Amino acid sequence: MEADIAALVSPEFFDTVHGKMDCRYCHNGVKFAKTRAVAHEGMEPLPSATYAKSVCAPCHKKITDTFATTLHADTRGVSSTTTAQVLKRANPAGMDAVKQGLTKNCDTCHVSGCGDCHVSRPQFNDGGFVKGHVFYKSPNSLNNCMGCHGSRIEKEYTGKGESTKTVLHADVHWSPGGMQCTECHTAKWMHGGDVYDARYDAPQAPKCPDCHKQDTAFMAVKMHAQHATPESKAYLQCQVCHAQDYNNCTSCHVALDKNKLPFFETKSSGFDFNIGRNYDKTDSKPWDFIVVRHVPVFEGTFDFYGKNALTKMDAEPTWKYATPHSIQRVTRQTKKGCSSCHDNRDIFLTEDDLAGLTSDEVKANQPVVVNRVPQGVRNSEEE
Amino acid sequence: MTNKILLRRLALVGLLAAAALAAVVMSGCSVEPVVADEGEYSCIQCHTDRELLKADLKADPQPVKAKAVSAGEG
Numbered sequence: 001m002e003a004d005i006a007a008l009v010s011p012e013f014f015d016t017v018h019g020k021m022d023c024r025y026c027h028n029g030v031k032f033a034k035t036r037a038v039a040h041e042g043m044e045p046l047p048s049a050t051y052a053k054s055v056c057a058p059c060h061k062k063i064t065d066t067f068a069t070t071l072h073a074d075t076r077g078v079s080s081t082t083t084a085q086v087l088k089r090a091n092p093a094g095m096d097a098v099k100q101g102l103t104k105n106c107d108t109c110h111v112s113g114c115g116d117c118h119v120s121r122p123q124f125n126d127g128g129f130v131k132g133h134v135f136y137k138s139p140n141s142l143n144n145c146m147g148c149h150g151s152r153i154e155k156e157y158t159g160k161g162e163s164t165k166t167v168l169h170a171d172v173h174w175s176p177g178g179m180q181c182t183e184c185h186t187a188k189w190m191h192g193g194d195v196y197d198a199r200y201d202a203p204q205a206p207k208c209p210d211c212h213k214q215d216t217a218f219m220a221v222k223m224h225a226q227h228a229t230p231e232s233k234a235y236l237q238c239q240v241c242h243a244q245d246y247n248n249c250t251s252c253h254v255a256l257d258k259n260k261l262p263f264f265e266t267k268s269s270g271f272d273f274n275i276g277r278n279y280d281k282t283d284s285k286p287w288d289f290i291v292v293r294h295v296p297v298f299e300g301t302f303d304f305y306g307k308n309a310l311t312k313m314d315a316e317p318t319w320k321y322a323t324p325h326s327i328q329r330v331t332r333q334t335k336k337g338c339s340s341c342h343d344n345r346d347i348f349l350t351e352d353d354l355a356g357l358t359s360d361e362v363k364a365n366q367p368v369v370v371n372r373v374p375q376g377v378r379n380s381e382e383e
Numbered sequence: 384m385t386n387k388i389l390l391r392r393l394a395l396v397g398l399l400a401a402a403a404l405a406a407v408v409m410s411g412c413s414v415e416p417v418v419a420d421e422g423e424y425s426c427i428q429c430h431t432d433r434e435l436l437k438a439d440l441k442a443d444p445q446p447v448k449a450k451a452v453s454a455g456e457g
Contacts, residue, residue, distance in 0.1 A: 003445055004436040011431065023426040031415060032423040036439055039426065126448065133430075151456035249456055257451040266455030 001121070001128040010132025018135050026055045046123065048113035056114050063191045064114070070192035072111045077198040079106035085198065086297055088315040097306025104305075105254035105262040109148070117190075122147040138182045145181040151269070152247045153181075156326040163245035163271040165346070166332045171325050184210075200285070200321065207284075208238045223334070230286060234374070237278075237287040239324055241333050245271040246324035252296035255304035266296050273332070274349040275341070276319055279367035285321065292349055292368055293322035299358060313360035317368045319349055343376040 013019040023029065026047040033039035047055045051073070057064040067073055076083050081099040084106070090098045112123040117139040120127045125147040130140060139145055146154035155161040159170030173179040182190070189204035196202050212218065219225050227236040251267030276292035278285060295318055302309040333340045333347060341347060348370040354362045419425060429435050 003440050004433055007430060007436060008433050009427070009430040014427075027426075029426065032419040032425055034422050034424070036429075036443060039424070039429070247456065252455070259449055259451070261449055261451035263451035263453040264455070265453065269456040 001126070006126075006128030008129065008132060010129075010134060012131075013133045016134055019133075046113045046115060048115045051114070054113070060114075066192035067114070068192070069195050070190065071196075071199055072190065073192070075107065075110045077196075079103075079109070080197075083197045085316070086301070086310070089297065089310045089312045091308055091311035094302070094306050094309035094311065097302045097309035100305040101254045101302040101309070104256060105264060108262050111148075117144050124148050138180060138187070141181045145185075151249070153325050155271075156244075156246050156324050161245065161247060161271045161326070163273075165272070166245060168244050168271065168326065169328055171327045172329065173325075173327060200323075205284075212238075232288075235286065235288045237285075237290045239291040239322070239327070240275050240287075240289055242327050242329065242331060243273065243291055243324040244326040244328055244331050245273045246291075246293060246322065246326050247271055248294040249296035250294060251298045251300070253298075253301050253303060269296075273347055274319065274353065275333075275347055275370065276349040276368040277370055278321070279317055280321065289370075291322050291324060292317075292319040293324070294318060295320050299360070313358060314363040317365045318357075318361055319353075319365050319368045338377040342374045345373050348373050 018026075024031065027044050029043035030039050030041055033041075051057070051064045051067045052061075054064060071077060074080070078084055078086075079102045081087075081102050084102055086102070087095075087098065109124065111117065116122040116124075116127075118137070119131075119133060119135050120129055121143050130136070130143045141157075142154075146158075157171045157174050159168055159175065161168050169175070171177075173184075184206035186204065186206075189202060194203050199205065214224075214228070218228075223241065226232060227234060227241070228238070229235065247269055248271070249266045249269040252264055254262065254264045256262055274292050275289050278287050278290045281287075297310070297318060299308075299310045299313050345352075349365075349368055350370055350373065354365055354369065357365070419428075424435070429439065
């Protein structure tokens with residue numbers, strides 16, 4: 001975005017509540033000046049960065065008081081040196097290397113204030129006003145959410161991904177549904193209050209039945225009756241049938257460049273689809289089979305900071321529970337009825353899919369691998 | 384006697400005036416110009432005028448934000 005447009009304030013802003021305030025109430029700076037340097041002396045470009053202590057707090061106290069507890073604020077499940085999931089894989093002797101990587105690389109990815117969602121594009125993407133400094137209550141999916149959530153969510157939800165196995169469409173909630181991210185990922189959830197380390201542990205995380213009630217009409221669909229209730233012989237996560245292919249990444253390593261700036265590199269990524277066994281059944285994840293995505297961690301992720309930092313790659317699966325944003329009623333798992341899945345080895349995570357992984361990673365994924373692909377069914381059952 | 388009372392009252396008035404002046408100065412009102420001097424701009428003047436912003440940025444380009452280049456998808 002051109003710098004002049006990024007900083008251009010629209011006339012409409014001055015008709016809003018925030019536009020009636022002196023610029024300096026939020027930003028400091030100098031009232032009149034001949035040069036940009038003088039005008040911006042003491043200026044605070046991101047006045048909402050400190051949440052509860054920010055200029056937003058006096059009016060939006062309830063939100064600013066809790067926002068620091070959210071994963072958007074600190075990505076602790078990914079980057080905290082005490083609670084990051086990857087610590088389970090760390091070699092005690094290599095903990096320093098892991099913590100350096102978490103601090104210098106992973107922890108650089110979080111929102112930089114209320115403004116990242118309510119006035120500008122995320123600073124992670126160099127910012128820039130979305131509506132000429134006019135504040136908006138609901139973040140815009142394309143400009144705000146997908147500014148950061150690009151590799152998986154944007155590609156899946158808007159149909160930008162490509163699979164060698166099938167033609168992909170946008171998620172039906174996006175097109176033609178036109179649903180913004182905030183319709184499921186509610187403000188109440190996004191603004192925090194509950195404390196958890198991983199997004200799937202969030203009590204307010206959206207669930208399909210929030211909208212798609214499991215009523216008589218739902219149960220009238222034969223496949224739902226067979227696979228969508230706890231009594232089902234094989235109880236399936238909704239996405240097992242209704243997600244299209246989604247992005248999987250491998251071998252991410254993090255480092256600093258010659259200017260000591262953080263970057264990452266992943267070896268490969270690609271759209272595919274895999275059903276795995278539910279290795280972590282809980283009340284909120286009660287299914288027998290789930291959709292699994294390969295996560296990019298590998299034993300060399302933190303090599304830049306110290307070799308052999310992740311020696312416990314058998315501690316957790318690297319094919320993990322996923323909730324792809326690529327939903328369609330008809331997918332390659334449904335279009336041919338039962339035979340779409342039964343006897344179709346390609347859509348299950350099998351030993352074949354672990355080829356090339358280290359023995360530790362193979363071991364870690366044993367609870368996920370489907371050893372016996374469901375057998376074929378008779379045509380009469382398929383009808 | 385009368386002079387003493389008068390002096391006290393004058394001192395009190397002076398004290399109050401000084402306090403009021405201090406309050407005004409501390410609030411910034413007294414030192415802040417209301418109208419821009421020749422060649423000066425306010426925040427709004429500059430940030431609502433795209434041509435002005437462009438000219439300013441052309442004359443004095445913003446420093447490029449140093450950023451490492453990542454590869455692949457994360």
